[in-house]
Amino acid sequence: MLTIALGAYETFPTDQYGKSAAGWRPGLTDHQVYESGRGRWKLGARANSERYALFTAKGIVVLAVEINSIGAPDADGRRTITGTVLQPGDPVYDKYVGEDPPVGRSQNPIQYIETPFDRTECACGCGNANPPGRTFVPGHDQKALHERVAKVGGVAAFLHWFDQTWTGEAVGATTTDGAE
Known part of the structure; x- marks a missing residue:
């Protein structure tokens, strides 16, 4: 499972990738968190085999996504996740969203963990x-x-x-x- 730690929410002029916001703040809808957090990450080859992504912020899991695809690297090696935002009732959502992240703190916002859901x-x-x-x-x-x-x-x-x-x-x- 891929985990991505989001920083503070910020908006900016729409960039060449169509993004105008990044990060997390209280009050964002799941769709807003997904759009602000899903793209432009340096993801290694392991990301290609991950089924789920958790987005974390301020010490809590704020969103769970089932990964449909991960884009090819752009010119600076960054990639974008495309997936389905999970909702209550999905086992991954129910286990992780609203809970402490299943990974420790790290300077790298990208971490990988093995879970039974990955199998x-x-x-x-x-x-x-x-x-x-x-x-x-x-x-x-x-x-x-x-x-x-x-x-x-x-x-x-x-x-x-x-x-x-x-x-x-x-x-x-x-x-x-x-x-x-």
């Missing part, structure tokens, strides 16, 4: 939770692949079947570590 079910169908940012529990991608090869009748039969059915269109892009 998804292994794509092999085993029912186990996989590590954050991964599609498979380690080794389960190979297990799933070999089970399917066996169903076709072995490697030679699989290769023949694949060559006869593949249209050249990728079904889904995955990395070498099994993460999508």
Whole structure:
């Protein structure tokens, strides 16, 4: 999970990215906090695999967002989060919003934590939770692949079947570590 500490709220002339405010102050709506806090951060590669972001201010979690995407770095290496603002009733919102941040104080406004909410079910169908940012529990991608090869009748039969059915269109892009 990504946590972002917001500074004091400030407004400014609309910049080239369409932003005219940043930070947090009491009385902002969730949408205003999202718009003022979601963009122009130096986010590392780990951010790409995070499912949720918490925005904190003055020692409290003020907003929870389910991340839909994180933009490519701009010229100065800063990125913007696009996501869905979570509401009461969502487990992440209920656990964190209005509570102390799940991270300690740091000079860096960006911190990462591992939580049970970051885990998804292994794509092999085993029912186990996989590590954050991964599609498979380690080794389960190979297990799933070999089970399917066996169903076709072995490697030679699989290769023949694949060559006869593949249209050249990728079904889904995955990395070498099994993460999508």
